[in-house]
Amino acid sequence: MVLFNDLINLESFLKFQLLKRGAESEIRLGSFADVKAIYKIRTKKDYMEEDLDIELRYSRTKKEAKILSIAYANGVNVPRIYAVYPSIGVIVMEYIYGITLKDLLINGNDESLKFSYLAGKELAKIHKSGIVHNDFTTSNIIIKEQEVYIIDFGLSEYSANIEDRAVDIHLYKRAVESTHARISSIIFNEFRKGYIDHLGSDKGEEIIKRSREIELRGRYVGERKTVWKP
Amino acid sequence: MIVLGIESTAHTFGVGIFDENRGIVGESRKNYVPNKGGILPREVAQFFSEVAGNAIKEAISKANISIDDLDGIGVALGPGMGPQLRVGASVARALSVKYNKPLIPVNHGIAHLEIARYLTKMRDPVILYVSGGNSIVTTYVDGRYRVFGETLDIALGNLLDTFAREVNLGPPYIVNGNHVVDLCADKGKFMKGFPYIVKGQDVSYSGLLTHAIRLKKQGYNLNDICYTLREIAFSSISEVTERCVAHTNKKEIILTGGVAANKLLNEKLTKMALKQGASYMPVPFKYSGDNGVMIALTALYELKYGIKIDPEKAYINQRWRIDEVDIPWYYSTI
Numbered sequence: 001m002v003l004f005n006d007l008i009n010l011e012s013f014l015k016f017q018l019l020k021r022g023a024e025s026e027i028r029l030g031s032f033a034d035v036k037a038i039y040k041i042r043t044k045k046d047y048m049e050e051d052l053d054i055e056l057r058y059s060r061t062k063k064e065a066k067i068l069s070i071a072y073a074n075g076v077n078v079p080r081i082y083a084v085y086p087s088i089g090v091i092v093m094e095y096i097y098g099i100t101l102k103d104l105l106i107n108g109n110d111e112s113l114k115f116s117y118l119a120g121k122e123l124a125k126i127h128k129s130g131i132v133h134n135d136f137t138t139s140n141i142i143i144k145e146q147e148v149y150i151i152d153f154g155l156s157e158y159s160a161n162i163e164d165r166a167v168d169i170h171l172y173k174r175a176v177e178s179t180h181a182r183i184s185s186i187i188f189n190e191f192r193k194g195y196i197d198h199l200g201s202d203k204g205e206e207i208i209k210r211s212r213e214i215e216l217r218g219r220y221v222g223e224r225k226t227v228w229k230p
Numbered sequence: 231m232i233v234l235g236i237e238s239t240a241h242t243f244g245v246g247i248f249d250e251n252r253g254i255v256g257e258s259r260k261n262y263v264p265n266k267g268g269i270l271p272r273e274v275a276q277f278f279s280e281v282a283g284n285a286i287k288e289a290i291s292k293a294n295i296s297i298d299d300l301d302g303i304g305v306a307l308g309p310g311m312g313p314q315l316r317v318g319a320s321v322a323r324a325l326s327v328k329y330n331k332p333l334i335p336v337n338h339g340i341a342h343l344e345i346a347r348y349l350t351k352m353r354d355p356v357i358l359y360v361s362g363g364n365s366i367v368t369t370y371v372d373g374r375y376r377v378f379g380e381t382l383d384i385a386l387g388n389l390l391d392t393f394a395r396e397v398n399l400g401p402p403y404i405v406n407g408n409h410v411v412d413l414c415a416d417k418g419k420f421m422k423g424f425p426y427i428v429k430g431q432d433v434s435y436s437g438l439l440t441h442a443i444r445l446k447k448q449g450y451n452l453n454d455i456c457y458t459l460r461e462i463a464f465s466s467i468s469e470v471t472e473r474c475v476a477h478t479n480k481k482e483i484i485l486t487g488g489v490a491a492n493k494l495l496n497e498k499l500t501k502m503a504l505k506q507g508a509s510y511m512p513v514p515f516k517y518s519g520d521n522g523v524m525i526a527l528t529a530l531y532e533l534k535y536g537i538k539i540d541p542e543k544a545y546i547n548q549r550w551r552i553d554e555v556d557i558p559w560y561y562s563t564i
């Protein structure tokens with residue numbers, strides 16, 4: 001992994017073909033040392049204080065690259081990193097040519113259950129590497145040649161904490177429920193199996209249980225008005 | 231059809247009347263205003279019982295109808311605080327039985343969403359619902375409002391109110407329509423180092439609250455702390471709303487709940503919508519906070535789809551989630 005000290009300008013990257021617009025970035029397809037490469041470019045959020053926006057883009061870019069490389073070293077299926085330019089918010093990485101799990105589920109593919117299982121397996125590997133993803137939704141999972149790849153580590157943290165791990169489970173469950181509502185429980189069940197099979201059943205069950213508690217905490221609102229209590 | 235709605239989930243006893251043909255025709259609101267320190271839900275419930283009768287009379291006389299003209303009585307059965315909910319529920323049950331009108335159970339959160347959709351005329355939006363007890367990013371998918379993101383701990387209004395109380399800026403928390411934290415922030419500037427916590431589509435505010443209180447104790451400038459607390463809180467909730475818009479590809483965004491009255495939050499969401507190529511509108515100020523009209527409107531939708539409840543079975547539900555409610559009326563218009 002190369003960490004350039006940015007004499008590079010953003011303009012040249014913005015000429016590459018726009019593939020997708022993510023929640024916080026533009027995904028462009030260019031090349032790097034003669035191979036096809038993804039340029040993930042974090043765009044300015046003009047609704048934030050400038051200092052805050054710059055700080056967030058810088059730290060998320062740097063952290064995403066760092067964590068991607070750790071995950072890769074631990075055998076998690078993630079894109080390889082080619083280069084990072086934190087001060088302009090750009091990561092250059094391997095192009096995973098495939099379809100997101102979200103699109104696959106929307107099209108009702110029969111194999112989607114198998115991939116949900118494999119997504120659970122990859123999450124277990126991520127957690128075993130001492131990382132939590134923090135944005136573990138179906139748009140951040142790509143299927144390529146029967147393999148499941150995880151992308152978008154922009155909100156990830158180093159943690160082996162049960163609570164933090166449980167948030168990942170919670171996020172996946174809710175992503176499945178909210179976009180694929182009708183078959184969500186079957187899909188989630190496969191995921192759960194994949195996760196527990198690869199993390200071990202004691203730890204795995206404990207984390208799943210905690211994710212249920214998080215769900216209740218967030219949505220059950222009656223008890224949370226602390227101002228009302230003396 | 232004409233429906234009367236009763237709201238009593240927290241600090242407002244509200245009665246509203248909605249007429250299918252004429253729209254909003256009458257309402258009355260009685261707000262419990264806390265004085266110093268914390269207050270007990272029981273005291274609020276006591277206040278509600280005292281004002282309930284008048285509130286109903288006022289709303290009916292403003293609507294220029296008699297109780298006999300009503301086609302149903304709607305009531306918010308949750309989520310909210312038990313003692314207050316019980317007052318609304320008993321009043322509604324009594325009216326329903328005495329005048330022989332169908333009783334219609336309404337989820338308070340759904341009512342905030344429906345009044346916002348009705349008044350902004352946005353039919354299929356991403357909705358940010360922020361109040362004293364809720365911070366939810368939601369949108370309709372497949373028969374229900376689905377929760378895309380929310381606070382993992384305290385709600386946005388609660389964050390502002392609790393901070394204000396801890397540093398003695400309030401109560402009251404709202405002065406001339408502005409939050410006291412806003413007023414204090416006006417002379418402030420941005421400080422570095424506050425925790426900005428976004429996990430996927432969720433936010434977390436408790437770390438921010440603790441950090442801000444600690445800085446105040448250490449003697450930092452309160453204007454700067456308020457400025458930064460507000461900047462981080464609003465930016466992160468705008469960011470998770472943006473994520474929902476990006477994820478669902480919807481082209482409309484609305485803001486509802488008590489905090490919808492906030493000027494800076496509105497500015498941020500306006501800019502965010504522009505960036506996403508979506509249109510944005512807040513619920514009009516008058517209906518951002520708790521009110522009876524939103525309950526009446528939602529009850530009317532429900533009644534048209536035959537949703538009623540036996541008065542004897544009209545139990546309150548303090549923890550009634552918005553994603554537990556079927557929304558068969560979603561595509562219909564009044």
Ligand SMILES: Nc1ncnc2c1ncn2[C@@H]1O[C@H](COP(=O)(O)OP(=O)(O)O)[C@@H](O)[C@H]1O
Nearest residue numbers: 020022023024025027038079094095096139152
């Ligand atoms: N390395 C990659 N290979 C192929 N597609 C990618 C890659 N990285 C991102 N994408 C595509 O771009 C979308 C957005 O990228 P992502 O990293 O999730 O950005 P954001 O943080 O803005 O959500 C993904 O859902 C995926 O479809």
Ligand SMILES: Nc1ncnc2c1ncn2[C@@H]1O[C@H](COP(=O)(O)OP(=O)(O)O)[C@@H](O)[C@H]1O
Nearest residue numbers: 240361362363387409487488489491492519520
């Ligand atoms: N202008 C404003 N700016 C920020 N917060 C506001 C403003 N006006 C009201 N609020 C907040 O809205 C909340 C009340 O919301 P509301 O929807 O009435 O009820 P509830 O407390 O039942 O959830 C309070 O936390 C209050 O501080």
Ligand SMILES: [Mg+2]
Nearest residue numbers: 022023140152
């Ligand atoms: Mg993404």
Ligand SMILES: [Mg+2]
Nearest residue numbers: 024135152154
């Ligand atoms: Mg991301």
